[in-house]
Amino acid sequence: MFLINCPFCGEREQSEFKAGGEAHIVRPKQPTELSDDEWAEYLFMRKNIKGVQFERWNHVHGCRKWFNMVRDTSNDQIKAVYKMGEKPPVK
Amino acid sequence: MSNNLRFKTSKFIDETYRVSFKFNNKTYFGFKGDTLASALLANGIHLVGRSFKYHRPRGIMTSGSxxxxxxxxxxxxxxxxxxNVRATEVEIYEGLVASSQNCWPNVNFDIGGINNLLSPILPAGFYYKTFMWPASFWEKYEYFIRKSAGLGKSPKVAxxxxxxxxYIHCDVLVIGAGISGIMAAKMAAKNGFKTLLVDEKSYLGGSSIYDNSEFSKINNQITSSWLEKEINEISKLENLEIKIRTSVAAFHGYNFLLARENxxxxxxxxxxxxxxxxRLLKIRAKKVITATGSIERPLIFDNNDRPGILLxxxxxxxxxxxGVACGENNILFTNNDTAYETAMSxxxxxxxxxxxxxxxxQIDSKISYEVEKNNIEIYKGYTVVDTxxxxxxxxxSIMKLSKDGQTVIGDKTKLNCDCLGVSGGWTPAVHLFTQSGGKLKFREEDQVFIxxxxxxxxxxxxxxxGDFGLEEIIRNTLSSIKKFLDIDNSEYKTVETISGLNQSKRNIWxxxxxxxxxxxxxxVDYQNDATAxxxxxxxxxxxxxxxxVKRxxxxxxxTDQGKLGNMHALGIISETAGSKMGEHGTTTFRPPYTPLTFGTIVGRNVGEFFDIFRRTPIHDWHVAxxxxxxxxxQWKRAWYYPKDNENMHQAVQRESKAxxxxxxxxxxSTLGKIDIQGTDASEFLNRVYTNAWSKLAVGKCRYGLMLNEDGMVYDDGVTTRLGENHYIMTTTTGGAxxxxxxxxxxxxxxxxELDVYLSSVTxxxxTISVxxxxxxxxxSKVIPDLDLSDEKFPHMSFKNAKIDNIKCRVxxxxxxxxxxxEINIQANFGKSVWEKCMEAGKDFxxxxxxxETMHLLRAEKGFIIVGQDTDxxxxxxxxxxxxxVSKKKYDFIGKRSLYRSDTIREDRKQLVGLLTENPEEVLEEGAQIVADIKKSPIEMLGHVxxxxxxxxxxxxxxxGVVKGGKNMLGQKLIIPMENKNINVTVADPVFLDKEGERLNVKL
Known part of the structure; x- marks a missing residue:
């Protein structure tokens, strides 16, 4: 169980959070303009990397806020946490 | 008690406190301070169990976990x-009852011992190889295999x-209270770190606490005396908490550890x-010092498992x-100096x-010369070949080892003994370190992973x-703790050590x-009977x-997870495969280090605390x-209210009719309720529901469906516009x-960018529905002031009202x-309003x-239940x-997916009504629906x-849902059941009052 530094509440147990999949996937503004393939790309395709991954997390049993996290999935080291809409502070 | 096996010289045993206990139905005595193992050994008992596969007699082998x-x-x-309790860890107490496992009728004569004679035909993978054919027989094999598998018996009552x-939070956690653990804890605590020291044993000091040998001294004192003073000193330190009988079970990432405190x-x-x-301790430590010591290795030779063979x-x-002698005629068998310490004791x-x-x-150490001086014959360059x-x-029987150690030469000599001590060197206990994600390296010189x-x-x-010598242990512990905690090493200015051992070893796996x-x-693995x-x-x-190979x-x-033999297995694999040791890595050490009881794992979450449950404000009335x-x-919902001796069916029929x-x-009341406010609330609803919301007038209600982005229905409910920028949304009970x-x-x-605020107000x-x-x-009797006329209060609208001056929403x-x-009132008035309705409705x-009745009534109307009719x-x-589904709206969640090539298929499963040929026949929910039962394989079209x-x-x-069902109205289908086929006709899912006339009644 890792400790997550919620950008709104500070460091808390992982059990208070929910993982929300890959970050920085923006919902298309005009879905009707998209072909089936383009829509499927948004809808289904997600990366699952061994290594540094950008993820969405939700402090579901806390402030209920969504935020972004950079995590190395090979050793669970968290490189950064940052608010929604912000640019990732690390590459 | 066999007196010649007990030496009354140990300060750890209280000879004034005699304890009686039972082992295999016989009463024995031991002393306070004994473990079950030491007490049995003092009584001359070595044979305590039978092995798993061959049912070979087995004795006490070690003195620890x-x-x-x-x-x-x-x-x-x-x-x-x-x-599966380790006799070596059980401290005896008055009333202890223990028995051998895996043997019948008893440990001395075990029928299963026949497996030992059959062992030539029980090789590795025997079960995999034998019980494969014919495949259909597996169920029969399984019954017998399960019966003979397993070790102990699980309890049958609560x-x-x-x-x-x-939870424990500390600056420094020290695992293991041996000599380095004690030193580490003292240095941490004295330098202001909030420190926790844990050890699985009932005493502190590890194996050094009984090291009374003249051959290992610290600052010119016998090791045990020096250590006792240290322990005495740390037990007074304020920011040091010490927990004995506490075994660390798991070392997770981020220095999160689980320990069991007995x-x-x-x-x-x-x-x-x-x-x-x-107690299960959930420990968050800023820093962890692992000082878990090492485990002595056995030696792998023919028949190395007999009772009387110990480390x-x-x-x-x-x-x-x-103070217990394991035998009266001892032989020690070793490849290093450790056994000579035993000899001296x-x-x-x-x-x-x-x-x-x-x-x-060649043996060249002070301690070996001392042993030789006592006229004990040492067979140098020899090995045990059989017992x-x-x-x-x-x-x-022993024979001389060849120069390369690969064969034996010369004559066989037989020697008598009643106890054989074996020592194959030491394996660092790196289990917790690797659990935490640590990577090991292999040290060639003495063949250890560190x-x-x-x-x-x-x-x-x-x-x-990997520090085995006393001098090395102390020097390296001091320097690494100093660096690790970034402190001045003022606690231990000078520590001088003397040791009579050297670290030479001849390792033959x-x-x-x-x-x-x-x-x-x-x-190699004693418990599972795995041999070289x-x-x-x-x-x-x-x-x-x-x-x-392991599996x-x-x-x-x-249950011991191969703490003794894993290294030998690795060694034998690399020797046989001709590869370098360390290339194969090790198998994964998984938590727990020693088995945990289920009780410890679940803690207080038993009985009614097993899971949270939620009760409505009217719950007590339902119970009454x-x-x-x-x-x-998580809700407890009233299911039906049986009257007299009604069964569920009878009660539901009565309730539905009434x-x-x-x-x-x-x-x-369990329906999810979300309060939605903000200037963009209408726009927000437009985006999350499939239908349009902008034109819903204040005071009106509307039913809505919610889709996932993939176009699939995941919730539904009625949302009411309470004000210009204020809505209350209801969701399904489970979906809230x-x-x-x-x-x-x-x-x-x-x-x-949307100005919307959501609050859960479930x-x-x-919520009371009449x-x-x-x-x-x-x-009208409950809320006389409210105009209930259809003109003023039509279907799908809402009114604020008061009941006894309490505000409510209707x-x-x-x-x-x-x-x-539907009357919504502040929760704590729920029960009294319910009772008011009951009173007002008495005449009706x-x-x-x-x-259950709710489900029946809505099914008559063809209303879906998300999660039952949808999946x-x-x-x-x-x-x-x-x-x-709004055609006008530009976008809502899931809209684009509704015309993907897959979602527009005509032959998708679609919701239909089903009527049975025989109107008395009730279908089973979940039953398959088919059209043609002669076709093979039968095509499943859907389910009820x-x-x-x-x-x-x-x-x-x-x-039910049926492939292409939308265009099958009136068509005959078949529900194949175990012993009959039921004929059904596809019908409109709305069975009752399609025109909706029942919604409006005249008063």
Missing amino acids: EEPNAIIQLHDNSSRTEP DPDIYEHK LTDHLPINQRENKVRQ SSAIKKYIDLY LIQRGIKINAIIDNRE YGYRRINKI PNVYPSDQISVGSCN LLPSDKSIGKTKSF KDIKLALREGFRSIEH YTTTGMG NNAEFENVG ARDSAGILDA AIVLGKLEDYLQTEWP DHYA CGPNSKKIV MRISFTGEHSY NITPYGT ATLTPIDLQMDWI TSSYYSPNLKKSIAL
Whole structure:
């Protein structure tokens, strides 16, 4: 169980959070303009990397806020946490 | 008690406190301070169990948690019974009852012992190879295999003991209170770190606490005396907490550790009442110092498993700590200096040593010369090739090792003994380190794996770090702790050590024998009966990965997790495969380090605390009125209210009829309620529901469907516009939290520009639904001031009202198709308003109904239940609910997916009504639906999702999903059941009052 530094509440147990999949996937503004393939790309395709991954997390049993996290999935080291809409502070 | 085995010289044993205990139905005595193992040994008992596969007699092998053989059943046939307990860890107490496992009729004569004779035909993978054919026989094989598998017996009644969980936060956690652990804890605590020191044993000091030898001294004092002073000093330190009998089970990432603290297991049973038995400690440590020591390695030779064969360090501990001699005619067998320490302990007490067999040709240490001076014959360059004695060792045979150690040469010599101590050197206990994600490296010189890369803020010190000599341990512990904690080493200015041992070792993983390997039984894993021969067989059969060899041979898969033999398995694999040791890595050490009881794992979460449950404000009324309950999510919902001797069917039929004939009342408080406010609330609803919301007038209600982005229905409910910028949304009972989470997700991440605020108000309101032709009369009595005329208060609208001056919201919405009202009132008034409605409805036979009747009534109307009639694969179009999908809206969640190539297929499963040929026949929910039963294989077209007998329609009705069902109206289909085929006709899913006339009744 890792400790997550919620950008709104500070460091808390992982059990208070929910993982929300890959970050920085923006919902298309005009879905009707998209072909089936383009829509499927948004809808289904997600990366699952061994290594540094950008993820969405939700402090579901806390402030209920969504935020972004950079995590190395090979050793669970968290490189950064940052608010929604912000640019990732690390590459 | 056999007096000549007990030496009353140990300060750890209280000879004034005699303890009686039972082992295999016989009463024995020991002293306070004994473990079950030491007490049995003092009584001359070595044979305590039978091995798993061959049922070979097995004795006590070790003196600690690594014990593979002496695992026993405690308190058999009682509520406190516990299987697979290590006799070496059980502290005896008055009333202890222990028995051997895995033997019948008893440990001395075990029928299963025949497996030992059959062993040539029970090789590795025997079960996999034999019980494969014919495949259909597996069920029969399984019955017998399961019967003969397993070690102890699990309890059959509830555990009477109390367990709990506790969080601990500390700056420094020190695991292991041996010499380096004690030093580390002192340095940490004295330098201001809040420190926790834990050890699995009942005493502090590890193996050094009984090291009374003249050959190892610290600052010119006997090691044990020096250490005692240290312990005395640290026990007074303020910011040091010490927990004994506490075994760290798991070391997770981020320095999160789980430990089991044993609180009452050493107490007499009658002193355990109302006390917590075991505690699971959840430890968050900023820094972790692992000082878990090392485990002595056995040696692998033919018949190395007989009772009376122990680790040499165990023999030393039994005599030094417990004052118990394991035998009267001892032989020690070693490849290093450790056994000579044991020899000195035995010599000091005048216990006979017949010989020492040493793999090494050259032995050059002070302690070995001292042993030789005592006229003990040392066979240098020799190995044990066989042992004799069925229930207890009585002889060994030895031969000279060839120069390369691969074969034996010369004549065989037989030597008598009743106890054989073996020492194959030491294996650092790196289990916790690797659990934490640490990477090991292999040290060639003495063939050990030691910590290399630390994944978190932690360090390993002492022999678990590969430091074996006293001097090395102390020097390296001091320097690494100093660096690790970034402190000045003022606690230990000068520590001088003297040791009579040197670290030379002749490591041979599998000792040679004069017999061919096929004829030997050289056990690598004692508990699972995996031999060197099995490992070699696995390699011959093509297994290469250590993880595969482990599973195929079951090496290291017992309750001891192969603490003794895993290294030898690796060694034999690399020797046989001709690869370098360390190339294969090790198998994964998984938590827990030693087994945990289920009680410890669940803590207080037992009985009614097992899971959270939620009750509505009206719950007590349901209980008082004989309701049966069903679990819906975490809620307890009234299911039906049986009267007299009614069964469920009878009660539901009565309730359903009453609701349509006159009046019914339902507790709908569990429906999810989300309060939505903000200037963009309407726009937000437009985006999350499939239908349009902008034009909904204040005071009106509307039903909505919510889709996932993939177009599939995931929730539904009625939302009411309370004001210009204020809505209240209802969700399904089970979906409330998910819906709120999803809406928040979109608001925060996709549409942060919208001015919308969501609050969960599910628990704030009680919701009472009164339905039926007489509902208007009843509600007019409860809320006389409210104008209930259809003009003023039409269907799908809402009014603020007051009941006894308490504000409430009344919605005219219906899930039954009847004229009905939903009264929402502050939760704590829920029960009294419910009672008011009951009173007002007395003359109209108002009938409380539960969820089952609710389901039946809505099915008559063809209303779906999300999660029952849908399963996240159905679009609104599949549900024949095209009317609710707005064509005008540019976008809403899931819209684009509704015309993907897959979602527009005509042959998707679609919701239909089903009527049985025989109106009395009620279908089974979940039953398959087919068209052609002659075709093979039969094509499954869909399944029944809801099915009831309708008392109002006087026939059986059902809903189901059928491939292409939308265009099958009137078509005949078949429901194949176990012993009959039921004919059905596809029908309109709305069975009753399609025109909706029942919604409006005249008062």
